[in-house]
Amino acid sequence: RKEVEQDPGPFNVPEGATVAFNCTYSNSASQSFFWYRQDCRKEPKLLMSVYSSGNEDGRFTAQLNRASQYISLLIRDSKLSDSATYLCVVNERAGYSTLTFGKGTMLLVSP
């Protein structure tokens, strides 16, 4: 069974802190990678895609290590509004979008 593993947390951090989440995936043939954010009792929303060269979107940086089958998400200068569950998501087949979801890592940012 192909899997995506994440530390469930919760990660408790103060505002302004930097926090990093990791994710490992079991299928070495996986094609594309994403981080989604899910607020309590809401639908997942795409945070960012993860590219082989690494990519940044404001305070968020995502990295992919294909050799180690490892994905990371770094959040700098945490805001209260960053409190959510972050889902690591892997697509195993190019151009054929059936995703495998991790169970998520919960982040709680406190004042």
Added chain:
Amino acid sequence: DGGITQSPKYLFRKEGQNVTLSCEQNLNHDAMYWYRQDPGQGLRLIYYSQIVNDFQKGDIAEGYSVSREKKESFPLTVTSAQKNPTAFYLCASSTPGTSTDTQYFGPGTRLTVL
């Protein structure tokens, strides 16, 4: 206003009843998906459809049925054969074959069996 809509937001069902969850999208996406989420669990794929009049079973299709008569619509029926239907049901859509093949989700339906 483009997006995915699901209805109802909350649904209560008595044991032994079939219920149908609605999912509509106006994003012109070819593919649509149904997932189930249980507390503390990842999303699990129930059914998906790449094109109209075609759909495939996902990982947990037993006790569910779908139809795809229109590109915009992909209703899910939870039948009485589904042993533990209480869950959060999420519909998504995408356009496979694009460089990002990203899935976008509707707001979900919470189903509770009484």
